[in-house]
Amino acid sequence: MLETRELTKKFKEHVAVHNVSLYLNEGESVGLLGPNGAGKSTTISMMSTLLPPTSGEVHFKGKDALKNPQGLRQVLGVVPQEIALYEELSAYENMKFFGRIYGLKGEKLEKRIEDVLELIGLTERKKDAVETYSGGMKRRINIGVTLLHEPEVLIMDEPTVGIDPQSRNYILEMIRKLNREKNMTILYTSHYMEEVEKLCDRVYIMDHGEIIASGTNQELKDILSSDETIRIDVESLSSEFLERLSEHPVVQKVMQEEQGYKVIATKGDDLLGDVFDMAKSAHTKITGIVVQTPTLEDVFLHLTGRKLRD
């Protein structure tokens, strides 16, 4: 339905996005995962025809969307990362304006505003200025104005940044509903891997402007099928213990966390016994140890050597 072919964007000498090819099938929910600065926003800016690429193509339903953007724009909804609303106006006034620019008017517009307000749970506060809303409410109306024209393709750029868990769950549930009930095609960018795991059928992982892996959640996790993740909690962090862990022959990656270490190691080898020995010789007291199945976060760590939120 929507496809990019070898998209590249250069800003002078800096290559922000390099040869990115990805596709979205109708009704699919796809995640674009990557740390800050990976090139996700630049990629979606090009996909939504906001930013012209240096090279590459964007196709919508087989047609070149860069040459004829109107076809895509008519059915595209983009939820930006920032609260892109007129905050001095009410939710209703914002919706009325954004509905009108998509050609909605009269009763149809009123009905759509009513439906969307119901969906985002802001009917009661529709007459209040957006500037008086909480962070979560602003995020919901930020999504709401994008849904007015019932887009076929919805691109969401980190729509849950900086909000409380309750609002976050509300938004995630809403997105899932849109995808399943309205068959909306969704591209969801985030650096919260748990959101992407929960919402998306397929995932692209980006780093330094390139797609470094793609597939279904399971396919990506299978990259680590021969590995396991061990979380070791310690009483106090020790550089000696970290050094010993890193030097162990079956350990592939070690990441220092707040209360301990996360280790990605080859499955099957008896690492746990060695871990206790290493802790003892480094005078470190282990307070907990958990062996986990790999997450997308672990996949990212494995592929880049960095955490998603670095």
Add this chain to the structure above:
Amino acid sequence: MWTVFKLQWQRLFKNPLVVLTFLGLTVLFVNFLGGIQSDQKIITRTYSEELTIEELDEWITKLNEDDTFVFEASDYDSIYERIRMNETSFALELNEESYRFLVGREDMELSPIIQHVDQVFSREKRIAQLEESDLSEAFELQTFIELTTVLSDDESNVSQGFPVAILAGVTFYFSAFSIFYLMINLIEEKKMGTWNRLIFSPLSKTKIYLGQMLHYFLVGLVQIALSFIILSNLIDVDLGTNYVPMLVVILSFIFAIVSIGMFIIGIVSSPQQLQIVIPIVATSMAMIGGAFWPLEIVNNRILLFLAELMPIKHGIQGMMGVVNQGSSVSEVFVPIATLLFMGVFFMGIGLNLMERVSEKSSL
């Protein structure tokens, strides 16, 4: 386009403080500056190479009968030097049968002075003709002459108690302020991301820009119109009924200002920087362009050259022509064309710069 246009008005009605403040400041400043400058007289240096000193003094006395103008005796050499040094823009040479003006540079006050001198000369000529004929009723002749003098004042309009240049200058200055300040919204929209939402939509960029600019344009027009209406009712100023040329001058001025605003926001990318740049640009533009004092008192050639580049100078010049001399559109073609040229020039560059900024900020 109309959706964007209406939205901007909706936003303005939610926060009308900026425009109302500048409207209030216009009334206040015009009263203040007008009060200071309404008593100022225009001095015309006068010399003769044919008349005796007594004859020249006699003519100067006659020319000074009208309180609006002041004629002062001088000599050719010092006048020539003053014009050469740009300290005065014109002078009057009186001869036995004729007069002529030495003009160093364009001056808005020259036209009414020419009219005045012409009227005094015609009057004296008629007196001389009547004296030569056999008339004995000198009293009636005096009455006739007085009536002629009063009529000449009404025609030129320059005797009204208030300087039109100040009224137009200050009004234009504060309207430029309002337009520039409202244009900060455009930068804020780009920062907030609402601009990108518009670009994602089926609306074309041209329509988005037109909707925005038409709004700034109309705000400027409404502010100028309201200022003129309020001020002409509050103080002793008659703007006349020459509405069409007046409207053309005002519209050309606003076009130039909106374009300069686009140029500024093309260069300055943050609202905070704009809040610093706007007062600097608007105030220096007004000061150099003669909004607060007549350019006739400025004799620095560089400043006078810079004044030519200021839309406010051409706006005032147009308004002076329209109000004081009842000029038609074609007669104030030069200031109108200059303003339109400035508008096209800055709009072209401004839009280009804005698009470059948009690309950088869409990351």
